[in-house]
Amino acid sequence: MIFQLVGIVVVLLAVITWLLTAPLSPTELTTLAPAALWTHTVEHLQLTLLSAVIVLLVAIPLGIALTRPRLRFLTGPVLAVANIGQAAPSIGLVVLFAFWLGFGFRAALLALVLYGVLPVLRNTMVGLQQVDQRLVEAGRGMGMSAAAVLFKVELPMAVPVMLAGIRTALVLLVGTAALAAFVNGGGLGLLITTGVQLNLPAVLVAGAVLVALLALFIDWAGRVVEHLARPKGL
Template identity: 70%
Template sequence: MTDVVAAGTDRPTRVSWRGLVVQPVVILLVLVAFVVWLNTADLTPTERTTLNPADILALTGQHLYLTLASTVIVLVIGIPLGVLLTRGPFRRASGAILAVANVGQAAPAVGLVVLLAAWLGFNSWAAIVALVLYAILPVLRNTIIGIESVDQRLVEAGRGMGMSAASVLFKVELPLAVPVMLAGIRTALVLLVGSAALATFIGAGGLGLLITTGVNLFLPKVLVSGALLIALLALSIDWVGRIVETVARPKGLR
């Protein structure tokens, strides 16, 4: 009987890991196909110059910098603020703060980037601030939902055992809220990768430059290449997020 139960509990984990293998394989195959096409396609001198591998790597590095810098700031602000809004008197302010965060995501992303650039200057910092405002909502909202969805009987049991409020938070509430919180972080990551393409409108670089170049110079191959690379980058980061979500999920919730 014990063996049957153990096998039953292990099966979902094995299935989830098997599913995680497919995504990187598909990404790698598409990337290899793109590299082969890039080296064999009949490109014009302008297309060949724009799709130079060295330039593509540089733009990818800029795109990753914008994404990762924005992600760090979103996590540093969103998670502590979400936790604070589930504590005592601060609960009343959660609706107003979520409404403000929702404005950042509801606003047109291009307009938000350009508006902040006019205020902060046409640089990567303005792009990062715009990306943070655009992607903080999923992290903030899922942190609040994850903590508030924890069974209050477990919280009261912890307090009844003499645990302090901080101990209950870090040993009971946050571990049980991890799956919901990670889902919000993963959503924010994908939003950031796609939205980082807009940084090119204010001179902050990134793979979006390929898209704007393709549109402005009527180069469909460059346009499609930029869109494909951004999609592959988003899928890669989503895959990393799924790995973290699977590993960090408490064992009893797998």
């Protein structure tokens, strides 16, 4: 994991050095000013992290509920709805929500939530379904309630699979958040759209590289959390 972090830092330093030494036009200097880059990065992180929190609050409880015997019949319809976010083009979702809710942060946020639900939902269900039923029966035989078995047996055993889904969703959200610029949602995608519209290669490259580096950093952070949160012995 350390090599991935070192690689991210090296590439970031190389980009910074290039921006400081490249012959940039006045428009490029203004667009790539440190204050502007910081503002776009914070907006990008806000979009990503807030949508991720909403996804977790929705997908994990829903995934748990769908693995309970009484609600398993809803699995097909719910997964079909959740699959819309992955099946539909991400730019299409962003634009549709923008026309429905108005251009801005909220439309981009809801589009990202729909886009990121499926990996977390599916991995939560798969993780719980892979728990050895003999362990569940043993817990119930010891007098544990269904809730106690869920929180003390099933969820700890399912954590590795669930964390993999969460990390996947985070990386997807970082990349897709760049599309928020098309609906005035902010973020680093604004550098990409500005670079394309005004034919500014330096701005375009800087925006694309920064989004990629942010996605790689989130992936690295997810790996660290996944390693630390994994129950001992698994």
